[in-house]
Amino acid sequence: MKKVRGFWFFLILSVFVYGIVQFLISAGMLDIYYSNTLIFIGINIILAVSLHLVIGITGQFSIGHAGFLAVGAYISAIITMKLQLPLSLALVAGGIVAALAGLIVGIPTLRLKGDYLAIATLGFAEIIRIIFLNIDYVGGAAGMQVTHLTTWTYTFVCLFITITVITNFTNSRHGRACVSIRENEIAADAMGINTTYYKVIAFTLGSFFAGIAGGLYAHNFYIIQPSNFGFLKSFDILIFVVLGGLGSLSGSVISAIFLTIVSTFLQNYPETRMIIYSLVLVIVMLYRPQGLMGTREITDFFGKWKGSKGGNSDAAKSFTESS
Amino acid sequence: MEWIQQLINGISLGSIYALIALGYTMVYGIIKLINFAHGEVFMIGAFVGFYAIAGWGLGFFPALILSMATCAIFGVLIERIAYRRLRNATRIAALITAIGVSLLIQYTVIYARGAQVEVYPNVLANKKFDIFGVQVSSQSLLILTVSIILMIILQFIVHKTKIGKAMRAVSHDMEAARLMGINVNTTISATFAIGSSLAGAAGVFFGVYYTKIEPLMGVIPGVKAFVAAVLGGIGIIPGAMVGGMLLGIVETIVSAIGLSLWRDAAAFIILILILLFRPSGIFGKNTREKV
Amino acid sequence: MQQSPLLKVHNVGINFGGLKAVSDFNMEIHQGELIGLIGPNGAGKTTCFNLLTGVYIPTEGDILLEGIRLNGLAPYQVTQRGISRTFQNIRLFNELSVLDNVKVAYHSLAKHSILSSIFRLPTHFSGEKEMEEKSIEFLKIFQLDTFLYEKAKNLPYGMQRRLEIARALAAGPKLLLLDEPAAGMNPQETQELMELIAFIREKFNLTILLIEHDMKLVMGICERIYVLDHGQLIAKGSPNEIRNHPKVIEAYLGEEVVESHVEG
């Protein structure tokens, strides 16, 4: 009930944010530096939210998310650069192939637990990277030239779809099944949840959106190289989720925005950036291991206020149901 | 004949992996933590050795000992500052902290001295022996010999000394060991000290053997040594030695048959195969989670 | 009484690296019965539950539910076929609300697909609504409906136990396995629990197998009792037969559980 109303609020907010930025860009009031930063924020939110589904919701510690980013980036770049097809198609294809990669990686590795799973995903991501390094068709170590095609509109549409799909998935019996796996896998199994199936689904869906982000990422640069997708990239994505709060979608969105801005400021001081990142990560783990938001969502902070006037919510619900 | 030579190269590389893997395995055995920062201890060891030799003009053995001692202290400090609070945290929180510590060390070193590569001075005269037509360098022989001696000393410490017995007791059951009057904190510190000093030695060997060192040099050997530890059965000391040697040999073979670009992938493929088919490693026993 | 049993366990056993945790275990449970499984600590009772529910795969023997072999099925498949359980050390979904804990158990009874949820198709809304209504209905029976939106971890201990039973029941079992449901409860709570068990059995036409150390509870409500010691079945029969069984007395000797609890 509350959630349905939340959706309309989210939709209006999105249109509003998109409209303002798009207006500023077309009116030439936002220079390329800022619009690029906004695109970057969008891509990072997609990455954060897609990994949030795997780690925060399903509790499966993947520290190799950059592998799927790489798949999406390379596949979409092949489609636009080698096959001369449009970007929208490239993004979808990148997502689908990344999802397939997620499926292939997920089915064997998701039997593992905890740190073993983490290490296996790290290993797979590294293998994916080494594969691209060895394919001459995509330029090997030198990388591949890509035209700058990513726009604010593309980014925003992808971002909107990602958040909507993942929120809808989470707030359903399927998402609940995933959360139950995170909370207690043995009990989830005993309640009739096919835990392997849901872990693989979450992983594949997460990989799909990482692939989409890869497409945007590749076309936001002029070149992609295997070295862009190493462990440090996976770590960058991981820190969004861990810092924001394991299990909090809004938490990972907020930390993705915040950290992207911080990184842009520290662009010319990469060492300082890494020192700050790693210090923050260590301190958060030591003093607040559940992350800044824990499993709470930003909307929970308005929860009490909303819940007290529950009368309207049924109206909102029947409205969406009849539409 | 060339194959035997490759085998010897593989064993030399493998003994470096084995020395690092020992630290991983000991720490994992005792506090169930994949100490990602272990690769950085190895890097620090290489740099201490470098400055000792190039800066202060020390010989190989004094530099080796200095580097081992420094790393021992460094390892103990890492545990005290970052890991001790995590004893009751989830394994994942511990793993992420370890990754954080690892990156923190890497980039602090880069921040402090820059990312440039150093070339290790030539402390060991490198003669080539010709044994039955096989070219063997005196360096690899020395590295191999010293590694084996260190491993024998380690076995002695673990099995014959009081601290070794305490280490085994704590890794078996920390609570029970505490109740029996074993000082768990001291024992864990000792484990970090010993493991880190071996990584320090490996760092010096690496510098001497491969001549180039840099602040990010610990990442790949660190991960590979971890693979070696898993391969041998994590928590099992002889497993780490065998795992290290095996990995070194496999990598050398992969390079020798002309697939050197795939060399790094080989370690990860081994890791994944092991995790999937025999997660307890070569020497480990399969255990099931109690419900 | 000659109808075929609901559950038939035939010569089941399992080894843990040399340790025979359970061996040659035989058991027959008929529709509607309430059976007790007792034995000293470490006797292998929980291991039996784990074998029945597919958590462990038996190294020997057969487990049949309504004549269909369960060996080798994953736990979730066993649950879907009609056996659900609680755990000795409570395993709730701590961060989920009381309501959501029960909804998870309803998972396999709902049918709306992932795509219908992602695209918010009508089947999603109707499916979720039905789950919600049923779960609330269900929690009313357990008097937990006042805590619907409370996180499970914030419930007091006794209620957590009750929620775990409610959750297991929501999965729609034919056979319910309860692993020490009264552990850690005071006499008052234990009494309430006994009444609850009798009540749900009546209401849902259930068959129940329970592990319990509280002899008063076991002897009071179970029709038949199986006794395990060192992984072996040492006795079975009515509470009276068990009370006086020499092997049972021997197994419990020193603990004096049987005497003190039953006579006191």
Ligand SMILES: Nc1ncnc2c1ncn2[C@@H]1O[C@H](COP(=O)(O)OP(=O)(O)OP(=O)(O)O)[C@@H](O)[C@H]1O
């Ligand atoms: N996964 C496992 N691996 C190894 N041994 C196990 C495992 N599970 C159970 N055991 C052993 O099997 C034996 C029986 O254990 P079980 O938990 O079934 O006993 P129990 O009868 O339920 O005891 P309690 O009354 O204490 O709950 C014990 O010795 C236990 O240590």
Ligand SMILES: [Mg+2]
């Ligand atoms: Mg038990």
